[in-house]
Amino acid sequence: MKAKGRKQKAEGRKSPSKFEGVAREARRGSLFMFFFFFFTLSCPAQSPKHIFLFIGDGLGIGTLTYSEIIAKEKGETLCFSQFPITGLTTTHSADDLATCSAAAATAIASGEKTKNHMLNIAPDSMRILTPISKILHDKGYWVGIATTVSLDHATPAGFYAHSLSRKNYYDIAKQLPASGFQFFSGSGFLDPAIAGSPPIPALLRENGYVVSYSIAECSGSKSLKNVLIQSQSGDKYNYNVQLPYSINKKEDDFTLAQITQLGIEKLSALDKPFFFMIEGGLIDWASHDNLAKELYGEVKEFSEAIEVALAFYKEHPKETLIIVTADHETGGMFILSDGLHFKSEDHTGNIVPVFAIGTGAEHFSGLYDNTKIMEKILQSLHFD
Secondary structure, three states: OHHHHHHHHHHHOOOOOHHHHHHHHHHHHHHHHHHHHHHHHHOOOOOOOEEEEEEEOEOOHHHHHHHHHHHHHHOOOOHHHHOOEEEEEEOOOOOOOOOOHHHHHHHHHHOOOOOOOOEOEOOOOOOEOOOHHHHHHHOOOEEEEEEOOOOOOHHHHOOOOOEOOOOOHHHHHOHHHHHOOOEEEEOEOOOOOOOOOOOHHHHHHHOOOEEEOOHHHHHOOOOOOEEEEOOEOOEOOOOEOOOOOHHHOOOOOOOHHHHHHHHHHHHOOOOOOEEEEEEEOHHHHHHHOOOHHHHHHHHHHHHHHHHHHHHHHHHOOOOEEEEEEOOOEEOOOEEEOOEEEOOOOOEEOOOEEEEEEEOOHHHHOEEEEOOHHHHHHHHHOOOO
């Protein structure tokens, strides 16, 4: 009888239903999600401490296609084309489907369109636009600007100056010392002096800059503000020097990779966050002249400079963002079965590529306007 009673009591208990099991799992899931979101919100998202922005002047899709073909034939690689994030940008200016470098630099640096030939000034000429380099400098970032052309040329100038005309070279150059940025390198200045005004070298010295004329000289400088200039035949007073194309360089000519390495050394000297814009300016010049051999040489040198930044990224993967893009396409290059062809000796309105790697790189995928590049950099930094 007792056994029977125990059986009846056992039969009287209800076993857990499958719905109760689901509810229990749901409660566990809710608890997990609570702690997941708690810790996610408690831990700030990673932001890049070191930002590289490489601009291949004139490096469009056609140029990239041609360069990839030649690289493969030579058994070489273009490191940036292997980056995990790719995108595309439109490049038109405020008044032309085919932008100039000044309007493009303004769009990339300041996030707003302007008219061709204007530099960081709104199309109505009523507002001065602020480039991201200055925004970051004001927030404590050290800033570097390097190029294979003169420092008062449109693309580098777009990151430190404003002017109604990109051809106001002296007026643009005199804004460089006033920027306070830590590192500059290029082939000098197109108008280093004009009658009745102090020469640019004097303004640089007055603002605490040390001007060097060799990699070794600049490397040995103890100053926190440096300008490296390519001199011609050792003439330290020649501030207007066109760097030779990569394939024509001599042993003592600077390479963009050397300049990039030196810039990193200077910008990281005190472990500060930094923003470094590096331009491959002669890509554009070779494209204007439809010089295919010289063009590939410039793209390869550009890639070698990016390799230097990539090596830095591998040492600091959670703190580094590298962005590679172009201001516009030049030459209208296209490939047919019989080889390479140029359609133009001028800029086109074609879209250009974007490549990114590192912390915040995910922001740079897709198709967007070049004015969004500044916005995306700020998004990666979680700035309002």
